[in-house]
Amino acid sequence: MPKRTAAEGPGPQEPDNTSPAAGEDYADRHREYEGRHRADPEGLSVWATAQSTGPVQRRGRYVPESVKHPARMLPAIAAHAIGAYTQSGDLVLDPMCGIGTTLVEAVHAGRDAFGIEYEPQWSNIADANIRHAHDQGASGRASVIRGDATRLMSLVPKALTGQVALVVTSPPYGPTVHGLVRPGEGGVVKYDDRYNDGEDKGNLAYRDLTGLADGFAQILGGCATLLRPGGVVIVTARPWRKRGELVDLPSAVIAAGLRAGLVPIERCIALLAAVRDGHLVARPSFFQLQQVRKARAGGVPMHLIAHEDVLVFAKGTSPEDGTEVVA
Numbered sequence: 001m002p003k004r005t006a007a008e009g010p011g012p013q014e015p016d017n018t019s020p021a022a023g024e025d026y027a028d029r030h031r032e033y034e035g036r037h038r039a040d041p042e043g044l045s046v047w048a049t050a051q052s053t054g055p056v057q058r059r060g061r062y063v064p065e066s067v068k069h070p071a072r073m074l075p076a077i078a079a080h081a082i083g084a085y086t087q088s089g090d091l092v093l094d095p096m097c098g099i100g101t102t103l104v105e106a107v108h109a110g111r112d113a114f115g116i117e118y119e120p121q122w123s124n125i126a127d128a129n130i131r132h133a134h135d136q137g138a139s140g141r142a143s144v145i146r147g148d149a150t151r152l153m154s155l156v157p158k159a160l161t162g163q164v165a166l167v168v169t170s171p172p173y174g175p176t177v178h179g180l181v182r183p184g185e186g187g188v189v190k191y192d193d194r195y196n197d198g199e200d201k202g203n204l205a206y207r208d209l210t211g212l213a214d215g216f217a218q219i220l221g222g223c224a225t226l227l228r229p230g231g232v233v234i235v236t237a238r239p240w241r242k243r244g245e246l247v248d249l250p251s252a253v254i255a256a257g258l259r260a261g262l263v264p265i266e267r268c269i270a271l272l273a274a275v276r277d278g279h280l281v282a283r284p285s286f287f288q289l290q291q292v293r294k295a296r297a298g299g300v301p302m303h304l305i306a307h308e309d310v311l312v313f314a315k316g317t318s319p320e321d322g323t324e325v326v327a
Ligand SMILES: C[S@@+](CC[C@H](N)C(=O)[O-])C[C@H]1O[C@@H](n2cnc3c(N)ncnc32)[C@H](O)[C@@H]1O
Pocket: 069, 071, 072, 073, 074, 095, 096, 097, 098, 099, 100, 101, 102, 116, 117, 118, 119, 122, 147, 148, 149, 150, 169, 170, 171, 172, 173, 195, 202, 203, 204, 205
């Protein structure tokens, strides 16, 4: 490990204003910190959540129909969040649970969980995934409610108010996502790239960014009510591009959280690329790659998106008396 020079400045978690005690070598102390980070990877704000591909992470753990969902969360992201922020027996919620990734990872970790999903085709697969997890010996309990999470408090029993230790969720981004591809007439065709086959505005995927943010703020408001003291809400959101233009979904999510009475407390990165021998190995979809290659060929130095923002919120407190508040 080379010594840092003054020009490089301190590393993010190194003590920057203390000088080594007499006789102590700075490089030794530095090595000690490095070692600690390696021994405790959960302490890093960069989550190495794509060391294996999504299909490999799901193989045998999820029912095969799960691949039909157009925007599944990587299981390692949900598992990391649950491991970092909850204890055995805690209650976990995903108000937009899709095929139930958060719920499956929660029950495998001995947590209880419940989810809401608008589309019956996905909630049915979530049910099947939970049954499959139990067949494999998962000890937590879980259930899925089919409904519109913007009306969260009308869907769940009042007794759950103040009981949830952790919310893990991700909003849909756009009506069509990358999905899967196969050869077709005149080139490559997409399939499994939509949340439903209609224009149902109840599914937030069909709203523009403002509409999505409004609906998501309502959902987060319900989550805040269900959160127990000290509970945490984690939202993963990917910056994405619509016709080449950046759609800053993470910033919209932070604004929605603030409107819901939540306070951002941390911002991490979940890698969508593997770390191998000191290099990042990305696994882009065909269409992502095509978009970036086109942009670069046209002289625009566009980057391939290889991460999701992980936005961590807690309940806000009242400035008057320090009690927790919700919108
Ligand atoms: C990004 S996906 C979440 C995927 C999920 N994390 C998984 O791994 O399967 C967002 C989900 O929110 C659902 N959704 C959209 N609008 C909703 C609403 N108003 N209430 C509940 N779920 C909704 C979509 O159908 C979609 O399945």
